[in-house]
Amino acid sequence: MQFRSEKLSNGLEVIAEVNPEAFSLSLGYFVKTGSRDETPEMAGVSHFLEHMMFKGTARRTAEDVNQELDDLGSQSNAYTSEEQTVYYMSVLPEFQHAALDLLSDMMRPALRDEDFQTERQVILEEIAMYDDQPPYGAMERAAEAYFRDHPLARRVLGTRDTVSVLDPEAMRAYHQARYAPDNLTLVAAGAVDFEQLLKSAEAMTAQWKPSQAKRQLVVPTYCNDSVAMVHPPATQQYTLQYSPGPSYCDDARYIARILGTILGDDSGSRLFWELVDTGMAETAATFTQEFQECGLFCTFLACAPEQDEENWNIIQEILSQGKDVPITALELELAKNKICSGMILGSERPSNRLFSIGNAWTIRRKYETIQDASEHYRQVTLESVQSAFEALADRTSVTVSVGPES
């Protein structure tokens, strides 16, 4: 396993975790752009653009793109988050060059008007699909209440209103500003021929011009708030709480992730034994979400509406027990084993490694082996987890609950 990185003359960084023993390789363009980089009027443009990137280029029709992805036998896809848009493919090593050619060409899309109108319908379907699914917009509503005027308050998919009025010209301008080589990273993992990758990338991206794209980083101000939403067809009650947590760049995130596992993992955690194992709640969980300059400690409950209040009170009590029921050495050890073993098991596929190294490099400009990552968890002390637990007692929080009419 060898890490390689190089910066091309146009500013594009190319990084790879090379494993000559691997059967396949994964390639991806990680674009440092997402919903947080949009203006409120253009909410959803990053995600809409991600769909449009599959709709053809100057030298390929939409059909060509889809057929070539399949010709290469690739497993490919893309996703958009608050902070990133990622396009990736997993292929056999002999297709490295062809895969990179296709993926690089896709980064310069045609953005044709007629495709734009058809794809808008697909996005509106996607919005409708999520609106119909639990927790029925509670996550988006919680982000709005928690982040308020912060860029992270915006919805990744945008809204029906913003998506309905987006126009192709504005999308083209957004693409030009955000998909510049100095805002992209080409990431590879697995059986990669790195010299060849560099040579191909250099040739394929020679015309790309840097844009000095910026991201506005703001530490949010926190407040307490509580929102009740009604979704008449719902049969269960869903409650979500956001509190401050460490950012993706803060070493305290290892502590928070371990604490989230001890308190609210889907098996063996305190909330599991109290609420899920006993059949009182379908889900009772705590977990973290991390962004570049800030983070969240999240609590989620799904249960029958008539049990919601009692369950929620139990959760609040468990989360406030830092002083009375301290974290034990056994809990800490089990959480570390669970997290580290999960990482190692997941790392056997190059496609999983692609995301780990791509995310770390894009946001933190850092490469870590699996062993490095495990070591961070291993070094977390009982005292630090205990102190993070005690701090939960007076956290600020935004709580959103959604369910049928009572």
Add this chain to the structure above:
Amino acid sequence: MQQKVFEHRLSNGMVVLGEPMPWLESVAFSLLLPAGTQNEPKQRLGLAGMTLEMCQRGAGPYSSRDIVERLDFLGVDRSSNVTTFHTTMSMAAMSRVLEPTLEVAAAIVLEPHFPEDELDEARQSALLELASIDDDPAQKCFKELKRMRFGEVFGRSSLGSESGLTETTLEDCKQFHRNHYTPDRTILSLAGNFDWDRFLVIAERLFGGWKGPAYVGPTSVASIPGNSHLKHDSQQTHIALAYDSVPYNHPEYYQGRGLVGILSDGMSSRLFAEVREKRGLVYSVSASAHSLHNCGSVLCYAGTTAPRAQETLDVTVQTIRSLGNGIDPNELKRLKARVRTSLVMEQESSSSRSSQMAHDWAYLGRVPSRKELLQTIEALTCESLLNHYKNHPPGRWSLVTIGPDPLEFTDAVS
């Protein structure tokens, strides 16, 4: 594609399979027990799932909490589920902890305590899981499709029914365990980094003394065509559609599977191109091959906002029927490329390999090699696929929709 698959039968009839993948650090196993929803008494729907849940609430030297803590300590990734014919437990871990992991799995299957004071909690969990499906219309749609298409016994959901779960007693669970957790037809398949001879010694030690009744399998499963609509106050209408095809153990299975691939595998597949890319009707549309003993079906799904649901259904059916107009050589080429890639990538995951082996043995009584599979796929031609379509045209349709309004569908009765 070097590959070696070991097969062995323990003295009690239990089948043990192993495929070494020494390039991995992990090992994974699937334990497939011949205890499915089809074995539940009619008045106890959900019993298979309740029994599995109760087995994990204390077994052998472990309490309920010990089991979870032991597996977390060992760093074991695990899951379990119930299907029509089987109860399955799957675990993956680093290879050095294989033996202690298997010890926990064996205790769960062979020596459950069935603690009386945990029955109500297990029941409440199961009832909650059953209720939660009402908020998941896509899953509910397929649950209803299965019920309608495969009938009272073979169309059962692993979630059970409210009355079945409510009435289940501890004695029911014990009896289900006695009758259906049996070495006959049980398969333990292992893939990853392990030593076969050493593993056999462990398997014999843990499972060799296990006794149980002989397995009685289903005689035949047949599909029942039909059409139904469930009213739901949602923006989208969910469409679940099924038609007859050939099952996994049919000599022409890969012809049928090839046609499903042309319909639904990849971004250039016909359903994706026609329903989503050209018309923008859906975000999600797909088809998959499904086998239930000797009964093969193709299951399709599409979700779209209500005013466009009729068009979506019509275009979906039309696209399925377009297979009869012939297969383009490029479509076949892409299909083969995808299979080649996925067969190579299968070597990167011990979990997916172990569950595939167990599935193969359950259906075929053997584990076909990657080489054999590749040869079968390479031998497919446009003509053979078209002939297969003509000999097995889509028929005996089932349709279930969930959404504001029902849809017109004349094929359901053909």
